[in-house]
Amino acid sequence: MPALLPGAARLPSLALAVLVIAAVVASGPAPAGEPDPVRGKYLFAAAGCAACHTDKKGKGASLAGGRKLKTPFGIFFSPNITPDPEYGIGKWSDRDFIRALRQGVAPDGRHYFPVFPYPSYTGITDRDLLDLKAYLFTRPPAKTANKPHDTAPPFGWRFLVPLWKSLYFTPGPFRADPGRSGQWNRGAYLVTALGHCSECHTPRDGLGGAKAGMALAGTTKGPEGGLIPNITPDKETGIGRWSDGDLHEILKTGMLPDGDFVGDVMGEVVDETTGRLKVADLKAIILYLRSLPPVFHRIERKKK
Amino acid sequence: MKKTAIRGLKTAILSLALAGLIALPALAQEGAIKYRQSVMKAVGGHMAAMGAILKGTGGQARDLKVHADAMAALATVAANAFPEGSDFGMTRAKEVIWENPVEFKKVVQVFIDESAKLAKITASGKFKAAAAQFLHLGKNACATCHKKFREKKK
Structure with a gap:
């Protein structure tokens, strides 16, 4: 496994990262005010939790997990995130919840595989995380046990996850860019943190890390082997020629400029997330996407 | 010597016949698939055109009826565009269309009913109601069917 060697050299920085993480978690400031489940419901939609954490095909209970997620790194099954104390997250403290989404670490200290999009969710603010948790705890509990993942070595080796994190994961909540407008920052927050768009739309390298300089430039190896389009504003291969109305339409209703309606994964995203967002938030997303550096990256169907 | 030549000829004839047997249905399937894709392109074309008119980004309101009527007619055509065996190529x-035809027919019926309703509303001149029905059609017919019965792009 020569590809992992550069990581070995980084072990000291990993140790440092762990220390920093521990320090942050220990001193994590609690946001003022009671958590608001109504706000949490909207954040829940914006973060698209329902799609992965519900096994619709298997007619599983809402948020009880068990959905099969086929990735190039193996088959993963999403866990139960209902407030059931035994099978779900009912016993989790606020701190547990924040640590899971910010650091990708379970209450028992195990590291989550990055199929759980914590590299994006890490950007969600404490306030939003606690509101989100408050909403989750209003959902009906389900007694559904989690299924073990089906992965091939080395991707199923959990002890390698910290190494992966040291290479590809930068924890910490979203920091607004004071040089940009409030609307731009809202768009950036929705796209990079809550919406976790890059989890599908950014190509990954052989170890599953985001390819540098290719943010949102699309990939031929999307979830379940699909083509994921380039959504940078490149005029030829991205969305550079789409009007704001075109972008609004795909996000709100799922209709593409040619009158086609998206199905598969993006169809779910429209149902669960973008179709439920307020117009102001969709506008912020569009503004942010337009401001990205255009990347020339053609995503094409394989010719047979 | 002669025997081997005849044998060779026989093999050639048999191979050709077999190849023909395989190729003919395959060609027929390719034709059915191409036809289906053409119908779906037309469906998409009318959806995009109606979207433009309803949002006021292009076209003219009086032409909405042309597209709505065409869509209602095309829905009945689309129902016939999935003949048995046209899943190869x-x-x-998705194969589930033919594995679970009852489920598939339900969604196709939604397409037929909802597009007929859109044509009716459009004919009555109620622009706002037409816009709502247009979205309803897109969500409940187009998107629902694509999620269940269409493979992702590969």
Whole structure:
């Protein structure tokens, strides 16, 4: 496994990262005010939790997990995130919840595989995380046990996850860019943190890390082997020629400029997330996407 | 010597016949798939055109009826565009269409009913109601069917 060697050299920085993480978690400031489940419901939609954490095909209970997620790194099954104390997250403290989404670490200290999009969710603010948790705890509990993942070595080796994190994961909540407008920052927050768009739309390298300089430039190896389009504003291969109305339409209703309606994964995203967002938030997303550096990256169907 | 030549000829004839047997249905399937894709392109074309008119980004309100009527007619055509055996070849139509025809027919019926309703509302001149029905059609017919019965792009 020569590809992992550069990581070995980084072990000291990993140790440092762990220390920093521990320090942050220990001193994590609690946001003022009671958590608001109504706000949490909207954040829940914006973060698209329902799609992965519900096994619709298997007619599983809402948020009880068990959905099969086929990735190039193996088959993963999403866990139960209902407030059931035994099978779900009912016993989790606020701190547990924040640590899971910010650091990708379970209450028992195990590291989550990055199929759980914590590299994006890490950007969600404490306030939003606690509101989100408050909403989750209003959902009906389900007694559904989690299924073990089906992965091939080395991707199923959990002890390698910290190494992966040291290479590809930068924890910490979203920091607004004071040089940009409030609307731009809202768009950036929705796209990079809550919406976790890059989890599908950014190509990954052989170890599953985001390819540098290719943010949102699309990939031929999307979830379940699909083509994921380039959504940078490149005029030829991205969305550079789409009007704001075109972008609004795909996000709100799922209709593409040619009158086609998206199905598969993006169809779910429209149902669960973008179709439920307020117009102001969709506008912020569009503004942010337009401001990205255009990347020339053609995503094409394989010719047979 | 002669025997081997005849044998060779026989093999050639048999191979050709077998190849023909395989190739003919395959060609027929390719034709059915191409037809289906053409119908779906027309469906998409009318959806995009109606979207433009309803949002006021292009076209003219009085032409909405042309597209709505065409869509209602095309829905009945689309119902016939999935013949048995047309799941093999360059198609994103999922096998489940033929494995579970009852489920598939339900969604196709939604397409037929909802597009007929859109044509009716459009004919009555109620622009706002037409816009709502247009979205309803897109969500409940187009998107629902694509989620269940269309393979992702590969």
